[in-house]
Amino acid sequence: MTGEVVLAARGVTKHFPVARKGRQVLTRQPRAVHAVDDVSFDLRRGHVTALVGESGSGKSTVARLLAQLYPLTSGDIVLNDVPTKVKRGKSFRAYCKQVQMIFQDPFASLNPVHTIRYHLTRALRVHHGRVKGEELEKGLASLLERVNLTPPERFLDKYPHELSGGQRQRVAIARALGADPTVLLADEPVSMLDVSIRLGVLNLLRDLKERLHLAILYITHDIASARYFADTTMVMYAGQVIEGGDSETVTQEPAHPYTQLLIRSAPDPERAHNGVPTVTTAPGEPPSLISPPPGCRFAPRCPYAAEKCRTATPPRFDLGESHYAACWLYDSKTTDEHPRRDTVEVGA
């Protein structure tokens, strides 16, 4: 793999406390939503890592944890080989000079009362001291040019509501670049945009990654865009990473039953054409994250669930170069014949 690791998650866990009502105050143990459990991965320079999962799987929480907007419950965030825990003030500024975040909704992430100039000026001033005059103008123009908003003077004095969704998201990206970061955390950067401009924004991000040698965490619920855009893909379900590997392998030869179903659920004109019956049902819905099921969290819905799946949490099993899945089906000790993905193929 290319590039050195800049930011890494090591067993990152986040539990949100749940308010107790009435009698529970006296009787029950404090409860928590297990939003993210024991997630580990590396972000490398010049490398896009995708985090795929359905709504509520904890992927946005991972982004906010990495941006240090929420405190961790346990685990470590390692920036340049140094475990970093920052709260407010100077250390937080130093951290977010390195790690910047792009929010999902460009209609909400820019303050309606400020101009584009204000947003970008702040991004420059927060991290580069009091830039003024000529230098500031140059900085603003180069930021807007980097995100292909040209000519810059046409955009600088506009208010967010005067721009389209794609333009706003570009401004949001420019604002993140204002800090000269090494890591970009993109929390569903294109999901709120019109389909016709998604590709443009993704290509812009890819271009920036190459020119500025950025490490990008790309969070999405669209596994097809992960295949297009990301070098590595991880799949999250109910707060845990259940499969990971390079994007081509994960999307073409998914190992975990959930990933297989996820890919099956994407409409594929070829498959429909061949008349292959698509048995893509996994009855039920994601488990309650307040009291997650013991064992594998996908077990209650999994068509291959065995007794063991309901009692013990599967560790990661390596499936060849950098591809792994957290599923008991790949435990070589328990099964003799090693049921690899070819025998597990759904609905074939």
Next chain:
Amino acid sequence: MKSALNGKTIAGLSIMGFFVLIAIIGSWIAPYDPSAMSSDIMTPPSGAHWFGTTQTGQDIFSQVLVGARGVLVVGLVAGAIATVLSVLIGVTAGFLGGVADEFLSALSNIFLVVPALPLIIIVTSFLPDAGDFLIAFVISATGWAWGARILRAQTLSLRQRDYVEAARATGERTWRLIVFEVLPNLTAIIASSFVGTVIFAVLSVITLSFIGVASVSNWNWGTILFWAQNAQALAQGAWWWFIPAGLCIALLGTALALINFGIDEYVNPRLRTSAGGSKVKMRVGFTPVLRQEGGRS
């Protein structure tokens, strides 16, 4: 901020401007000393005394002109102090949350149930020469809590917005988040609560003067009504004694209410966009829908 002005707001602002002008220059343009007695006793409006005279021959027109200052000074000062207090306490409580929020909310709830008028009466009767500013302080101390509650609620909603979170992720400090990200989005509410408090303060100071609690040698519209009541002006048919002051109070209240309406319309972002220069009216059902006969096969 452009085009927030509509008919109502303009009317409100011009009446308000008129009264402010009177408050500034009233004591200079008054034709008589408002306290000076004369031999024209209880005369109806005439060329010499536009609004007539009192039982002791004082010129009512001069009293109304001079009295405007006390009313407006107390109203605006009390409104300003109360607004500053409510912004400080409400926005801080809403933004910080947790124990600070609990404490500040409890504080504003206590002030909310403090009965304003009795408290002011007690305070002013303890301090016999209570000037305009002291009365303004007491009124603002009892009048800030409503604004604080409204601002706290709105701040609670605003601090969760993505743009505040995004500014935090950019590396902004907490005070900058409050002052430059949250506060500008609260301006309309703050302005509206300021106007509301001014109305409350104006009515309070007039009430105080009318019931004779505030010092009656300081002329304001309430004082005029106090003397009119004392001399049983209505029973004597001296309508000119109380109607001008009453009309002024009503007009000032109307002006403030009109300004408030204007602000209310400005708060509503839907009204804001349609007021902005080009008039684009959206039609419901504007999206073209392609209908095929027989539906899809």
